Amino acid sequence: MFDTRISRRAALMGAGAFAAWMHNPARAMLWQAGALPVPAFIDGLIARMTLAEKAGQLTLMPAAWGGGVATALNPAGNGPSFDGQLDEVRQGRLTGVFNGNGAEMARRMQTAAMTQSRLKIPLLFAADVIHGHRTIFPVPVGEAASFEPGLAERTARAASYEAAAAGIDWTFAPMVDIARDQRWGRTMEGAGEDVLLGELIAEARVRGFQGKDLKDDDAMLACAKHFAAYGAAEAGLDYNTVDISERTLREVYLPPFKAALDAGVLSFMASFNEISGVPSTGNGWLMEEVLRGEWAYQGFVVSDYTGDMEMIDHGFAADAREAAKLAFLAGVDMSMTSGFYRDHLPDLVEKGEVPVARMDASVRRVLAMKARLGLFDDPFRRIDVKREKARSRTKPTLALAREAGRKSIVMLKNEGDLLPLPKAGKRIAIIGPFASGQHDINGPWVVYGDNGQAVDLATGVKAAVADKGLVTVVEGSGVEAPVPGGIEAAVAAARAADVVLLAIGESENLSGEAQSRAEIVVPAPQMALAEAVAAVGKPVVVVLKNGRALALAGAVVQAPAILVTWFLGSESGHAIADVLFGDYSPTGRLPCSFPRSPGQQPYSYAHKPTGRPNPPGDLQPYKAHYRGIPNSALFPFGHGLTYGRIEYSGLSVAPSMAWDGELVVSAKVTNRGSRAVEEVVQLYTHDRVASVTRPVRELKAFRKVALAPGASEVVTFRLRRDNLLFIGRENKPIVEPGKFDVWIAPSAETEGVRGSFELARA
Structure with a gap:
């Protein structure tokens, strides 16, 4: 039987000890060795x-x-x-x-x-x-x-x-x-x-x-x-x-x-x-x-x-x-x-x-x-x-699906510590086209899986709470079309609830091959539902189903709590419930930037600065930005919250790195919250001056760190010259000496802690 446990090497790779591996010449020999x-x-x-x-x-x-x-x-x-x-x-x-x-x-x-x-x-x-x-x-x-x-x-x-x-x-x-x-x-x-x-x-x-x-x-x-x-x-x-x-x-x-x-x-x-x-x-x-x-x-x-x-x-x-x-x-x-x-x-x-x-x-x-x-x-x-x-849908594979599901969830917002929810004493209304039903759970590009065997959101929530009778489920809207009387029923359910889980987003046929979308937004009927439910005034947790980054707006982005749940597969409902009710503190981080507007596409955090970047602060005329919005993401690559309160401090970085040497970069990461969490600590650099212009930031390493309540850890990364490679004017990899900015931060567009160093000449 396959082993669902993580190997020591895989753990090290996931924890950020891959910096040396990524640019080790021995890595290029693997294929030759296994000809x-x-x-x-x-x-x-x-x-x-x-x-x-x-x-x-x-x-x-x-x-x-x-x-x-x-x-x-x-x-x-x-x-x-x-x-x-x-x-x-x-x-x-x-x-x-x-x-x-x-x-x-x-x-x-x-x-x-x-x-x-x-x-x-x-x-x-x-x-x-x-x-x-x-x-x-x-x-x-x-x-x-x-x-x-x-x-x-x-x-x-x-x-x-x-x-x-x-x-x-x-x-x-x-x-x-x-x-x-x-x-x-x-x-x-x-x-x-x-x-x-x-x-x-x-x-x-x-x-x-x-x-x-x-x-x-x-x-x-x-x-x-x-x-x-x-x-x-x-x-x-x-x-x-x-x-x-x-x-x-x-x-x-x-x-x-x-x-x-x-x-x-x-x-x-x-x-x-x-x-x-x-x-x-x-x-x-x-x-x-x-x-x-x-x-x-x-x-x-x-x-x-x-x-x-x-x-x-x-x-x-x-x-x-x-x-x-x-x-x-x-x-x-x-x-x-x-x-x-x-x-x-x-x-x-x-x-x-x-x-x-x-x-x-x-x-x-x-x-x-x-x-x-x-x-x-x-x-x-x-x-x-x-x-x-005998090998189909075994207990170990389903357990792994649940683990993978909850580790994939990204918490974008959690104002007022609305989440996690208590398992008892709260009336919960699950509202939206993805509230229940054996559809749109597995996600696109599934040939052999069956949505009929997958766990939907309502099933997962009801399995987690003490009293299933306190959970109400209302469709409210279709994915791309309104449901007669849907909004009225949703508003009534919201009024009778203490908290609303708003299950909205993309269906399986809105994502995947041949499903390009000119407007990467929550479809209009669902937005109308979101606005009506938000107007009731009850706390709303958006449970977003999606196969790509979306431009969130209106009542959706204004909701106090937002979970990005993608398409999580067979154990979807259980995985989401694990996070909603605090059995698992969210650890996911965005692998793609959520834009402020669909018109920002294409967008990546690793964009070039241009000759006219907008300086920090208010938008200025004749600078690189669209009318009314900065040239940044609404929720950037690497962003994601935990059930803790994370602080970054104490950056340590030497002023220079020898051409054939190694640079140690470290910072203290502290959990000021009352719950144990895992933080994804990210290392970014920027080459200030180069023969070919460089992105504003580039991810060089990351490490997942477990932090008990009140605990701190000094997180250390090591950089070498090979980590600073780029493709030069001759379309060959090169490294140039000079000044570099460095960040240890919780996302690609937050400061975290910042410093600089000089790569010395050979």
């Missing part, structure tokens, strides 16, 4: 294959036998019947399928491959196991709010434990795209806006999915996606153009992919978007020069769903044949869904337009991966119907 072996029999197998069979090994298709959400994602009408797909298996025309219907489906398909195909090459079964399989964990951006890479590793390990038992060899996760425009719906699938946090979460999830040995029956192949810069889509519009400098690409968007590679990820997925006029699926510079050349990557690259086909609509390829040629020669080994490689690669090779050696190299990568997964040794190692059921 992908190619068993001797594979070249002999390739020599026996026809061109059609080789193309089959480079063709991945949606499973014809899906069911439920999988069918909605991959409509059966887009391909053959299950019997037809079995015929393709017998003919060697498929390397595998994805989002299929569990172990029984996999057993039947693998049996056909191993008994009825000419070469008996095992199939590869893949799936979108994004934030859980049957047990659903918080959406990744919510889990990133825990600021615990070790937690992300454990939930990925648990997801792999469940999914591998259902015959799944390969997951299309983690998504490691940096998201700095909250209009982009796929924000929910990554780790937010910060590069360092993105790197750490990427590494953790790769380790979790792949386990100790890919041949283990509870390990899955991970896939770093989407390569590259998908999160930089113009205006946050999904699938849109990306046009950024190579420096920004290398400094912001590529590092999490490199971190995933260094953690041992063995598959990459090309992104849908173009970069500076070249679609990623046809971008040889990206795949061959950077990924395989500079980074020495030895795994394989798969297109995203119909990514090669979409180059035709991009205006980059004239037809299917040319699209196949461009994608393959650019370095995309495997085609997903379109069938273009199966249909056109044999002819392209026969005509001399694609070298047979290139085709053999891609087939070798895929077959070597199947060998590393143990499929040639035992094609059925992950296919066991009894084991599939």
